[in-house]
Amino acid sequence: MFYNIFYHNIANTNPNANEYTGYRGDGICIAYDAENTVRIYHNVFFRNANAIYAEQLLSGSLNNYNVVNNIFYNTPKERAVLMIDSEFDMDIYNNCFFGYAISNTGKALKYEPFYASSYDEVDADPRMDTTTFALRFDSPCIDAGLGDYDYDEAENHHFGWRRDIGAFECQGTKVRRYLTSGDVGKTLYFGGQARAIIQLNQATLSDSAYIDVTVHPGALPAGVSGAVQRYYTITASGLENFDLDLTLSYKDSELNNQPEEQLHLLRQEGVHWTGPFFTAADTAANWVRAEHITALSTWILTADTTLVGIVSNGDARPLTFQLYSAYPNPFNPATTIRFDVPRAAVVEVTVYNTLGQRVRTLVNERLAPGKYRIQWDGRNQQGGVLPTGLYFVRMKSEWFTAVRKVMLIK
Structure with a gap:
């Protein structure tokens, strides 16, 4: 033949x-x-x-x-x-x-x-399910094969950038890359639905270091409306003193009325967003890149610059500490909590149940003067969904304590 x-x-x-x-x-x-x-x-x-x-x-x-x-x-x-x-x-x-x-x-x-x-062989455990032969989220075979995809949103966005090694393409929303000293200076591909790239320019690595990239397709983080309906949670272990270039992707169907040619990246830092971060973009292949990133967190793609920094009314600086009533209240699935900080202070905003048990810490950091807002999604510190009921939001600093009631309904 x-x-x-x-x-x-x-x-x-x-x-x-x-x-x-x-x-x-x-x-x-x-x-x-x-x-x-x-x-x-x-x-x-x-x-x-x-x-x-x-x-x-x-x-x-x-x-x-x-x-x-x-x-x-x-x-x-x-x-x-x-x-x-x-x-x-x-x-x-x-x-x-x-x-x-x-x-x-x-x-x-x-x-x-x-x-x-x-x-370019992989001499390692492929970390696959030996019953279904599907690659696990931490497999070194993800996006490690020969052959790049010609980008097509419907056909292969959920497969990543390159072909996988093995019989089945990974389509998961979370990908982990274990790191060695040989990865410093290299381009790391995160396939599946995550479809991200990290160029690790420099880093100090400990044993068993890794980077996790998790994508939330079709979703927005709490408190954000003006962004692409896709956000990323990027975390690492054993990674210090790093500098990296970050490329994140999106679908046209997730643009959420954002002008594609103006997209940039924002990183969540405490209760606010920092940025914008932008180096290059490709509106045909649907990605945005930012270089020399030195911190990881939650990331969004947006054209909205009003999300950056402290949420304030013009240039007005609040005169007093203030915790406002949550809105909406009652709520399902999320409510927004606003508070004022007139001078730099360590501020703690926590949620308690009717037994006086702390169920969620929303803020615990030193804040500059300003007007802030944060969303609570009705979950506890471990991410579990809380039952319907009455809860108490407490704001506390060295000079101020206040409590507001909020009702979670299902």
């Missing part, structure tokens, strides 16, 4: 994987008169003997022998054999190898022949 293509398949736990005879236990066997082209793309080979075995091929019969974007997972311990065993040269691009055997001489039994060329 002219083309021999094995594409988007699962070669799963061959029942003969532990046997020693013939080709039994192999995922794919290629032999004799296979002609011209063999392409093995986007598959999972799970607990086979030789995942790919090729022998007795006609000399020069294969002009293109490509093994691309596959996961090779766990050769059975009973078989100290190669994951890919071939007598013919091949090109191996962006594959993940995990659980391979080690020979008596200490060689990793991943592939032969000696002249095989392997590019």
